[in-house]
Amino acid sequence: MQIKCSSCSIPFSMNKEEIAKMAALFKENPTVHYDAHCPKCRKATKITKRQFALNPIYKKMLEE
Ligand SMILES: [Zn+2]
Known part of the structure; x- marks a missing residue:
């Protein structure tokens, strides 16, 4: 998942562990x-469930 820092504007990506953590958090x-x-x-940088669910793969993770 690509994220743009809200402070310094550099793009960075999140690893699988963080993605899994996010999915669990949003499901709860x-x-x-x-x-x-x-x-x-x-x-x-704040990520909301709505932003997370924009990616179809992650959206599926929330439905599991
Ligand atoms: Zn930054």
Whole structure:
């Protein structure tokens, strides 16, 4: 999953473990957000369930 840092604007990707964590989090509580930490500036970029579900593969993970 490609994310653009909301602070320094660099794109970075999330690993499988983080994706799995996010899916579990959103399944449990659809109104929360996930904080993805930028590898460069270490600031958190918020990811909502809606953004996560834009990717059909991840959307499927939420339905499992
Ligand atoms: Zn950053």
